[in-house]
Amino acid sequence: MSHVQSPVRGSPPSHRRGDPVRTTVRGLGELLLTAGLVVLLFVFYEAYVTDWTSAQKQHQATAKLDDTWRNGRGLVDRPVRGAGIAKMYIPAFGPDFVFTVLEGTDQDTLAAGPGHYQGTAKPGQLGNFGVAGHRVGKGSPFNSLDLLSSCDAIVVETADHWYVYRVLPLQGESDGWVAGKGTQPQCRGVAPLPGHYADVVGKTIVLPNQVDVIAPIPGQPGRAPVNRLITLTTCNPQFSARERLIVHGVLVAAYRKADGQRPVELTAGA
Amino acid sequence: MYSWIWRHLPGSRAVKLLEALLLVAAVVTLLMLVVFPWLEPQLPFNDVTAG
Numbered sequence: 309m310s311h312v313q314s315p316v317r318g319s320p321p322s323h324r325r326g327d328p329v330r331t332t333v334r335g336l337g338e339l340l341l342t343a344g345l346v347v348l349l350f351v352f353y354e355a356y357v358t359d360w361t362s363a364q365k366q367h368q369a370t371a372k373l374d375d376t377w378r379n380g381r382g383l384v385d386r387p388v389r390g391a392g393i394a395k396m397y398i399p400a401f402g403p404d405f406v407f408t409v410l411e412g413t414d415q416d417t418l419a420a421g422p423g424h425y426q427g428t429a430k431p432g433q434l435g436n437f438g439v440a441g442h443r444v445g446k447g448s449p450f451n452s453l454d455l456l457s458s459c460d461a462i463v464v465e466t467a468d469h470w471y472v473y474r475v476l477p478l479q480g481e482s483d484g485w486v487a488g489k490g491t492q493p494q495c496r497g498v499a500p501l502p503g504h505y506a507d508v509v510g511k512t513i514v515l516p517n518q519v520d521v522i523a524p525i526p527g528q529p530g531r532a533p534v535n536r537l538i539t540l541t542t543c544n545p546q547f548s549a550r551e552r553l554i555v556h557g558v559l560v561a562a563y564r565k566a567d568g569q570r571p572v573e574l575t576a577g578a
Numbered sequence: 579m580y581s582w583i584w585r586h587l588p589g590s591r592a593v594k595l596l597e598a599l600l601l602v603a604a605v606v607t608l609l610m611l612v613v614f615p616w617l618e619p620q621l622p623f624n625d626v627t628a629g
Contacts, residue, residue, distance in 0.1 A: 338579045346609065353614045415619050 354445045358419070362447040365420035370395075370408040377467050387411040393424055394431050396439070397463040397574055400456060407449045409464075413440045422449045422540075425522050429536070431464040432471040432562055436537045438522035443542040443553075450542035453553055458510045459495040461573045462538055462557050469564060470571045473538040473557035474498045476510040497560030501535060504528050508537075512554045513544055521554045535559075 373392030387393050389412035398405050413423040422441035429435030441450035458481055462473040474497065477485050482500040490499055501508055508526045520526065521541065524533035536559035544553035563571050583601070587594040 335579050349606065349609060350614055350617075353610055354618070357610055357614075358618075 356445075358445040359447055362419055362421070362442075362445075366408060366447055369410055369420050373408050389414065389426070390417045390420070392421075393466070395465040396422060397465070398456075398460070399463070399574060400460040401452055403574075407441070407447070409439055418442060419446050421447065428522050428539075429524065429533075431466050431538075432469055432536060432559065434536055435524040435533045436522055436526060436539050437464070437473075438539045438541070440541045443544070444547055450540060450553075451546075453540060453542050453555055454511075454544070456511065456555055458489065459492065459498050461494070462540070462555075463571060463573055464538070465565075467565075469562055471559060472561040472563075472571060472573045474560050475555060475557045476501065476508060478510040479512070482509070498558060501558065503534070504531055505535060508556050510556055512556075513551050514554055516549065516552055518552070521552070521556075526554075526556060 369392045373395070376392070391411050392408040393411050394409045396407050396409050407421050409422045409424055410417045410420055411424050411426065413425055417423045418440060419442075422439050425438035425440065428438035431437050441453075442448055443450050443453070456475050458475050458477045460475045462475070464471040464473065474495070476498065477489070477500050481489060485500055489495055500506070504525050512521070514521055520529045522539050523529040523531075525531045525535075526537070526539060538557040538559070540555040540557075542553050543549045544551040561571070561573070563569075584594065584598070587597045589597065
């Protein structure tokens with residue numbers, strides 16, 4: 309039969325070593341598979357590993373802030389970058405939602421928690437208390453910012469005060485606010501703002517370069533503020549940085565801190 | 579590539595397996611602790627600030 313004479317010369321060694329084409333193609337395939345695995349691993353890193361390291365940094369920042377408050381050193385005039393300045397509670401995200409807000413919005417600071425835009429108002433001050441936070445990974449403080457409704461409370465605790473902000477009426481809610489949603493109990497003190505604030509709504513999506521959302525009067529840089537606002541910024545859509553999701557709130561209540569007392573907005577869960 | 583590594587790992591089959599797992603663990607650790615933390619700031623996914 310014919311098969312006797314066919315596979316004789318040089319074929320066993322070439323089979324063992326593999327011919328160059330086969331080796332190259334296989335090597336390329338392995339390289340691509342490996343690259344795919346590395347990308348998957350990176351996703352895992354972004355979504356989970358950064359959470360663990362950030363939780364640790366957030367914990368440290370919180371401990372340090374608690375210590376500062378206990379020792380009677382309050383809100384210093386010019387906090388150093390990366391230092392905790394306040395705690396932020398958003399009851400709509402659950403009773404355990406609390407983050408220590410740090411001074412500054414550089415990458416390192418934001419890896420430890422939400423960051424206060426330097427130069428914007430301090431909590432409770434006239435103007436606009438601007439805070440940036442991560443949406444995905446790094447503790448994801450602002451993951452669900454898109455789920456906030458108008459009148460949801462954003463409570464900020466400083467060394468000596470509780471400040472209760474509430475999300476402003478959303479786009480399209482302003483008409484009929486007074487007779488409509490404005491009558492609900494949690495909306496006391498919340499209404500469409502007049503004057504230069506007319507365009508400021510509870511939630512907007514802007515391009516990353518629109519810095520004026522954190523201006524004292526959002527959208528009107530250079531004008532002197534007459535209201536006390538809070539502005540939260542994060543990336544949008546999720547897993548992307550094409551746009552920014554912006555939430556504006558207005559101060560509706562401020563309490564001087566008394567021992568162990570928490571504001572009703574936190575205890576009632578409203 | 580992988581078969582080349584496998585051939586060059588010393589020892590019996592079981593020892594080779596252990597070495598291979600160690601190699602994988604080393605690479606993953608290197609990625610998680612060094613490469614990804616360096617790479618991440620260069621990527622635009624996580625810009626959350628306006629401006």
